[in-house]
Amino acid sequence: xxxxxxxxxxxxxxxxxxxxxxxxxxxxxxxxxxxxxxxxxxxxxxxxxxxxxxxxxxxxxxxxxxxxxxxxxxxxxxxxxxxxxxxxx
Amino acid sequence: xxxxxxxxxxxxxxxxxxxxxxxxxxxxxxxxxxxxxxxxxxxxxxxxxxxxxxxxxxxxxxxxxxxxxxxxxxxxxxxxxxxxxxxxxxxxxxxxxxxxxxxxxxxxxxxxxxxxxxxxxxxxxxxxxxxxxxxxxxxxxxxxxxxxxxxxxxxxxxxxxxxxxxxxxxxxxxxxxxxxxxxxxxxxxxxxxxxxxxxxxxxxxxxxxxxxxxxxxxxxxxxxxxxxxxxxxxxxxxxxxxxxxxxxxxxxxxxxxxxxxxxxxxxxxxxxxxxxxxxxxxxxxxxxxxxxxxxxxxxxxxxxxxxxxxxxxxxxxxxxxxxxxxxxxxxxxxxxxxxxxxxxxxxxxxxxxxxxxxxxxxxxxxxxxxxxxxxxxxxxxxxxxxxxxxxxxxxxxxxxxxxxxxxxxxx
Numbered sequence: 231x232x233x234x235x236x237x238x239x240x241x242x243x244x245x246x247x248x249x250x251x252x253x254x255x256x257x258x259x260x261x262x263x264x265x266x267x268x269x270x271x272x273x274x275x276x277x278x279x280x281x282x283x284x285x286x287x288x289x290x291x292x293x294x295x296x297x298x299x300x301x302x303x304x305x306x307x308x309x310x311x312x313x314x315x316x317x318x319x
Numbered sequence: 320x321x322x323x324x325x326x327x328x329x330x331x332x333x334x335x336x337x338x339x340x341x342x343x344x345x346x347x348x349x350x351x352x353x354x355x356x357x358x359x360x361x362x363x364x365x366x367x368x369x370x371x372x373x374x375x376x377x378x379x380x381x382x383x384x385x386x387x388x389x390x391x392x393x394x395x396x397x398x399x400x401x402x403x404x405x406x407x408x409x410x411x412x413x414x415x416x417x418x419x420x421x422x423x424x425x426x427x428x429x430x431x432x433x434x435x436x437x438x439x440x441x442x443x444x445x446x447x448x449x450x451x452x453x454x455x456x457x458x459x460x461x462x463x464x465x466x467x468x469x470x471x472x473x474x475x476x477x478x479x480x481x482x483x484x485x486x487x488x489x490x491x492x493x494x495x496x497x498x499x500x501x502x503x504x505x506x507x508x509x510x511x512x513x514x515x516x517x518x519x520x521x522x523x524x525x526x527x528x529x530x531x532x533x534x535x536x537x538x539x540x541x542x543x544x545x546x547x548x549x550x551x552x553x554x555x556x557x558x559x560x561x562x563x564x565x566x567x568x569x570x571x572x573x574x575x576x577x578x579x580x581x582x583x584x585x586x587x588x589x590x591x592x593x594x595x596x597x598x599x600x601x602x603x604x605x606x607x608x609x610x611x612x613x614x615x616x617x618x619x620x621x622x623x624x625x626x627x628x629x630x631x632x633x634x635x636x637x638x639x640x641x642x643x644x645x646x647x648x649x650x651x652x653x654x655x656x657x658x659x660x661x662x663x664x665x666x667x668x669x670x671x672x673x674x675x676x677x678x679x680x681x682x683x684x685x686x687x688x689x690x691x692x693x694x695x696x697x698x699x700x701x702x703x704x705x706x707x708x709x710x711x712x713x714x715x716x717x718x719x720x721x722x723x724x725x726x727x728x729x730x
Binding site for chain 2: 250280281292294295296
């Protein structure tokens with residue numbers, strides 16, 4: 231069974247009051263991850279087709295073509311994992 | 320002066336492309352890149368000289384011991400210490416400060432004593448003292464800063480009193496790059512018989528540091544920020560102070576003799592000479608040799624030249640970053656009082672957004688608190704982005720960086 235761990239290499243939680251999460255996708259799965267996300271999330275803005283401002287179920291995040299994403303204002307890691315699960319699987 | 324393009328030829332990693340762009344490494348304050356001379360010295364040690372040091376009579380151990388001792392000598396000369404007895408090899412700046420906290424502070428700091436720390440410190444120069452304070456009950460006073468994040472010298476000096484036993488502050492701020500007047504504060508501390516511990520993590524790699532001239536009691540720095548490998552750093556300490564101190568950790572290298580007495584049923588221990596008294600266990604011989612090679616590399620360039628190069632780059636970067644409407648730089652903008660560090664933010668974007676955007680273009684910068692959260696609180700910042708330069712950084716790279724910053728402003 232495919233899980234989000236198949237796509238995600240690392241999750242970094244930023245320090246400070248802004249609770250942001252930086253998700254780094256696995257090198258060999260990043261293109262698939264980016265494609266899946268772009269298929270499911272709504273693109274608000276795209277810059278040079280390498281940086282995407284997206285929304286998905288009231289969560290706003292920015293996706294980078296290099297296979298990284300920054301999710302803003304999420305409650306905790308569990309919420310992030312639920313969002314990632316819906317976006318990737 | 321030196322040619323940074325010639326220097327770059329010595330750094331294999333700088334030939335890399337990241338995300339199909341030539342690598343621009345602007346995170347040297349976090350760790351520096353390594354020249355092939357250092358990489359080769361490490362390889363050569365393991366291929367030809369690897370053995371445990373001291374107390375063995377075989378040839379390889381003699382060679383390893385000589386190299387390791389020479390590394391201490393060359394580093395002592397680099398900072399103008401009296402000799403190897405004043406240069407203790409540790410894992411890095413953090414361990415050096417912890418060594419002072421536990422080996423000196425634990426025995427010398429009592430209730431009602433005071434430790435003064437500047438608010439610009441890296442967490443490594445705050446946390447060990449806070450931990451120890453809970454054990455020993457001494458008081459910690461934090462010296463407030465000016466609005467631009469620089470030390471308020473008058474306020475700092477006024478805090479020093481007969482209760483003060485040690486003052487702890489950085490030579491160069493890892494947030495703003497501002498160079499502090501170490502000599503001035505150390506002098507006042509000594510007038511009250513207090514010691515001065517300096518975090519040199521951001522100064523020793525970037526400018527000439529002379530411990531005799533500064534007249535500091537302890538200086539801590541890391542090898543990996545000055546072209547050397549990770550896992551090796553130095554604690555300089557005045558010989559007379561180190562001699563009076565008890566060891567930090569026990570075992571191996573730090574022992575001269577352990578003798579069991581049948582009468583008492585206990586072992587009595589004689590410590591080894593300095594600096595080995597503070598280097599318990601098998602030391603990190605290879606990385607010590609790597610650090611020696613890094614120091615040789617920096618000496619060939621000349622530390623005054625390193626400082627001048629970074630000052631030029633900083634001035635150039637500040638001037639061109641000011642062209643960006645949404646970019647806010649924090650701290651002083653006068654490059655002559657700074658090393659090559661510029662903290663900044665972009666209106667409407669988090670520091671991590673800025674770093675990820677730049678990463679897209681092969682530009683590596685730092686984002687977050689840089690382990691200096693109290694200073695961010697003073698600036699009322701959630702976090703900051705930080706560029707930091709070194710000997711291999713160029714004006715051309717700054718041009719590219721500013722070009723991408725201008726693109727970020729359009730986001």
